[in-house]
Amino acid sequence: xxxxxxxxxxxxxxxxxxxxxxxxxxxxxxxxxxxxxxxxxxxxxxxxxxxxxxxxxxxxxxxxxxxxxxxxxxxxxxxxxxxxxxxxxxxxxxxxxxxxxxxxxxxxxxxxxxxxxxxxxxxxxxxxxxxxxxxxxxxxxxxxxxxxxxxxxxxxxxxxxxxxxxxxxxxxxxxxxxxxxxxxxxxxxxxxxxxxxxxxxxxxxxxxxxxxxxxxxxxxxxxxxxxxxxxxxxxxxxxxxxxxxxxxxxxxx
Amino acid sequence: xxxxxxxxxxxxxxxxxxxxxxxxxxxxxxxxxxxxxxxxxxxxxxxxxxxxxxxxxxxxxxxxxxxxxxxxxxxxxxxxxxxxxxxxxxxxxxxxxxxxxxxxxxxxxxxxxxxxxxxxxxxxxxxxxxxxxxxxxxxxxxxxxxxxxxxxxxxxxxxxxxxxxxxxxxxxxxxxxxxxxxxxxxxxxxxxxxxxxxxxxxxxxxxxxxxxxxxxxxxxxxxxxxx
Numbered sequence: 314x315x316x317x318x319x320x321x322x323x324x325x326x327x328x329x330x331x332x333x334x335x336x337x338x339x340x341x342x343x344x345x346x347x348x349x350x351x352x353x354x355x356x357x358x359x360x361x362x363x364x365x366x367x368x369x370x371x372x373x374x375x376x377x378x379x380x381x382x383x384x385x386x387x388x389x390x391x392x393x394x395x396x397x398x399x400x401x402x403x404x405x406x407x408x409x410x411x412x413x414x415x416x417x418x419x420x421x422x423x424x425x426x427x428x429x430x431x432x433x434x435x436x437x438x439x440x441x442x443x444x445x446x447x448x449x450x451x452x453x454x455x456x457x458x459x460x461x462x463x464x465x466x467x468x469x470x471x472x473x474x475x476x477x478x479x480x481x482x483x484x485x486x487x488x489x490x491x492x493x494x495x496x497x498x499x500x501x502x503x504x505x506x507x508x509x510x511x512x513x514x515x516x517x518x519x520x521x522x523x524x525x526x527x528x529x530x531x532x533x534x535x536x537x538x539x540x541x542x543x544x545x546x547x548x549x550x551x552x553x554x555x556x557x558x559x560x561x562x563x564x565x566x
Numbered sequence: 567x568x569x570x571x572x573x574x575x576x577x578x579x580x581x582x583x584x585x586x587x588x589x590x591x592x593x594x595x596x597x598x599x600x601x602x603x604x605x606x607x608x609x610x611x612x613x614x615x616x617x618x619x620x621x622x623x624x625x626x627x628x629x630x631x632x633x634x635x636x637x638x639x640x641x642x643x644x645x646x647x648x649x650x651x652x653x654x655x656x657x658x659x660x661x662x663x664x665x666x667x668x669x670x671x672x673x674x675x676x677x678x679x680x681x682x683x684x685x686x687x688x689x690x691x692x693x694x695x696x697x698x699x700x701x702x703x704x705x706x707x708x709x710x711x712x713x714x715x716x717x718x719x720x721x722x723x724x725x726x727x728x729x730x731x732x733x734x735x736x737x738x739x740x741x742x743x744x745x746x747x748x749x750x751x752x753x754x755x756x757x758x759x760x761x762x763x764x765x766x767x768x769x770x771x772x773x774x775x776x777x778x779x780x781x782x783x784x785x786x787x788x789x790x791x792x793x
Contacts, residue, residue, distance in 0.1 A: 383638070387632070389697075397622070398619040403613075427705070466702075482715070520671055524680060
C-alpha cells in the first residue's frame with residue numbers, strides 16, 4: 314500500500330468522524346442546558362417570595378401556633394359565597410445578555426378554583442342604653458358599623474388543573490399556597506365593589522325589627538341607623554378582618 | 567480528486583471555521599458589554615403574576631347568626647410516603663381555623679320565642695352550636711416542610727385530616743358551655759338595654775346532654791350557674 318492510498322484512507326476515516334464529533338458536541342450542549350434548567354427549579358422566585366413573607370424556622374413555627382378563645386357578641390347578618398379561579402403560568406427563558414429566548418417544552422400552567430365565604434357582622438359588644446333613644450312610642454337604635462370577615466376559604470383540589478412539561482418540576486405545596494393567598498387578597502381588595510356592607514345593614518334591620526316589635530313598638534315607629542351611612546376606601550381597612558383575629562374597633566369620626 | 571482541488575477544499579473549511587470563531591467572539595464581547603451574567607436561565611414570569619377570573623358571587627344569604635364564642639386555632643398536619651429504594655417523602659402543613667359558637671336566629675322564626683310581660687322578658691332560644699361547617703381558612707395554610715412531589719389529592723386529604731383534628735379539639739362540651747354562659751350574659755345585657763329588668767332565657771337542649779330537657783335560667787342581670 315503506497316503513501317497515496319494511506320492518505321485516502323485517512324481522509325475517509327476523518328470524514329466519518331466529523332459528523333460523529335458534531336453530534337456528540339450538540340448532545341453535550343443539550344445536556345448542559347437541561348441540567349441548568351432543572352437546577353433552577355428547586356428554589357425559584359415563587360418559593361423565595363413565600364420565604365420572605367413566612368421566613369420562620371421550624372422552631373419558631375411551633376411557637377407561633379395559636380390558640381385563642383374569645384368571648385364576643387357578634388350578629389352575623391349577611392353571607393357571601395364567592396368563587397374565583399386563580400391561574401398561573403411560566404416558562405423558562407434563556408437569557409444571553411439582553412436577548413431572551415423562550416426554551417420550548419419548559420412551560421407549566423395551573424388553574425386553582427377557590428371558594429371564599431365572606432360574612433358581615435354587627436358587633437353588639439358595645440351596644441348599650443346609650444345606643445337607644447325612645448319616647449315610649451318611637452324608638453331609634455344606633456348600631457355600630459358592620460364589619461366584613463373572611464370566615465373560610467376552600468380550595469377545590471378535585472378540579473385543580475396542573476400542566477407541566479416533563480423537564481419541569483410540579484408546583485410544590487408552598488408555591489400553591491402562594492397562589493391561594495394572592496387569590497384571597499384579590500377578593501379582599503375588591504370587597505367595596507360588592508354591596509355586602511349595605512346588605513349587612515339591611516339584614517341587621519330585618520333581624521332586629523321583629524324582636525323590637527315584640528317589645529311593644531310598631532314597625533313603622535322603629536328606626537335603625539348606623540354610625541356611617543356610606544363607606545369609602547379609607548373606611549375599608551378598619552372594617553375588614555383579614556387576619557381571623559379579634560374584631561377591629563370602629564372609630565367614630 | 568486532484569491535489570489542487572483537495573487543497574482548495576481544505577482552505578474553504580478553514581475560512582468557515584474562522585468565520586464561526588469571529589462570530590462567537592463578537593457575540594461574547596456583546597454579551598459581556600451587558601451587565602449581568604453572560605448566560606442565565608430565568609422564568610418568563612419573574613414577578614409570579616397570577617391571572618384571576620372575575621368574581622363570581624355564587625350566593626348571597628341573609629343569616630342571623632349571633633356568635634358568642636370565637637375559637638381561633640392552628641393545627642399541624644403531616645404525612646409521609648415511604649419508598650423502598652430512596653428516601654421517604656414528607657409533607658407538614660399548618661392549617662388555620664376560626665370556629666364560631668352561637669345561636670341561629672333563623673331557627674326561631676315563626677315561633678313565639680320572645681314574650682314580654684311588664685318589665686319581664688322571656689326568651690326561648692335555639693341551642694348553642696358550631697355555626698359553620700367550613701371554618702378553615704385554607705388560603706392561610708403554611709407549609710414548613712416538604713420533600714417529594716405531592717399532588718392535589720394529597721393536599722385534600724391533609725385538609726380533611728386537619729378538619730377532623732380541629733373538630734375534635736375545639737367542638738367540645740366545655741367550649742359549648744362557655745359559649746352558652748356568654749350568650750346568657752350578652753343577651754341579658756342587650757335586652758336590659760331596652761328597659762327590661764328581668765330576663766329569662768332558655769336554650770335548646772342538645773349540647774351533648776349537658777343540660778336537662780327543660781332548663782330555665784332566671785337572670786337578674788348577673789350570671790348564675792346552670793341548675
